[in-house]
Amino acid sequence: MSTEREGHTMGSDHEGVREMLGAWALGAVLPSDEPRLLGHLAECEWCAGEASRLRDTVRLLDGGDAALAYERIDRAATGEAAAYEDGGQEVRGRLLASVLAQRPAAPSTAGHAAPYAAAVAGLQALLRELGEQGPWSTPVVHDWDVHATVAHLLAADESLALRLGLPGRAPRGEPPRDLSWREQWAHRTAEVIAHERTHSPARTVAAWREQSAALLGAPQATDPELAAQATTLLGVRLPIADHYVVRGFETWIHTDDIGRALGRPVPTPPDPLLWRMVRLGVRILDLALADDSVSVLLTVAGHGSEGEWVLGSEDEPVAAELVLDPVDFCLLLAGRYDPGEVPRGLAGDERAARSVLERAARIAWL
Incomplete structure (x- = not known):
């Protein structure tokens, strides 16, 4: 019938x-x-x-x-x-x-690209809930709304994409001369946001998703030997593998920014990926403290693991001991915590500990 x-x-x-x-x-x-x-x-x-x-x-x-x-x-x-x-x-x-x-599954990523792959999936899931007429103009962080935050990530991923020989997604003008890397970065992100304002949020999301898929499909995402090559991006020289971890860190932080702005919970990265970001964060912080005249024992504990590192001067005795939760440590590095307000355990010289916390918060460019 x-x-x-x-x-x-x-x-x-x-x-x-x-x-x-x-x-x-x-x-x-x-x-x-x-x-x-x-x-x-x-x-x-x-x-x-x-x-x-x-x-x-x-x-x-x-x-x-x-x-x-x-x-x-x-x-x-x-x-x-x-x-x-x-x-x-x-x-x-x-x-x-x-x-x-x-569709056939994409090539599986190596461990160094897993934090980025997971963060991309998390942001995709959050953005999928919003819809074309969703709350794209909701203020998120700095002077960005949801739409501009996604455009910022499009610009942020671009630095690694260009290094890997992938095309940029937004026109690039001639930057002003004699700018620091932070000033160059601020100029470029403002340029990309202004360009994406002429497009619908759906188109901006599509461009970001296409670029992230290209990064995860690049040979450097699956081949640790290729990813071992070092390059300088956003003011720090690291192996390409670590730059993938940085991309995962920033994508997760901005996903959390959007989730907080919209009142939608964003899960913490799985423990192994979280700890990969913690360990890289400690290395970057240690580089930033290399010329300081303080020495501080940092313990990061929770979410299934624990690590201890002596940061700062190798010639000075340990002046203070700091204990931080791994999520709080990451949020501090991202500039999402005031150094005086981040939950921590502290023993010893409070001034030395405060110096480390303030330096950690200043690392952020997010």
Whole structure:
């Protein structure tokens, strides 16, 4: 039995065939199912239209404008696509999601890129909840709203992308001369934010997502030997592997910024990834303290692990002992804690400990 509906025919095979459309768009439908599928498409205008749209989306993802493809997916999933009857919006969003789920998995990243991969996934999940008409103008941090914060991340990831030979996503003007790296960075992030203000939030998110996918697909994300090469980015010389960890750190911090602004909880990174960021943060802090005349024992404890490091001068006895939680330590490095207010344990010379905390807070460029 079949029932005629306005604009398309709902045959008895409609539900079963609809579940095969994602596989068909990928060219992965079973040969035994193909005659049944093609026969249904010849009779059902709605499914034929969906099949065509899914094939177009796969072509965009495979070799064309991935940003446009992702924007289409987001619009479908968040209700911005043209309305279909009989719950068609929900169906289309599910079908498009099934296409992505059935695509071959991207090459797995090496351990050094895992914090960035996890942070990207976390921000994607948060942004997916907002929708095209969501709270993009909500103030987040500095003078940025949600839209500008994503644009800032687009600019922040660009430095590593360009070093790896990947294209930039926003036009670049001639920077003023004789600027420090911090001034150059502030100029570039303002330039990218101004450019992205001319685009919709969905397009900015798509550009950021495309660039992050390119970074995670780069050989340096999967090959530790290639990632061992050192380069100077954002004022610090580190192996490329560590720059991936820095990208994960900043992406997580700004995801947390957005979550706090919107009242949406953002999970802490998994313990192994959190501790990878902690250890890198300690190394950077130690470099910053190398010329100081103080020596402080720093203990970071919690979230399944503990570490101790003597920071500062090698020629001076330890003047103070500091104990910090790993999340609080990361938030301090990100400039999200006032040095006098970060929860800590302290013994010994309070002035020496305060010097370390203040230097940690000044490292931030986020």
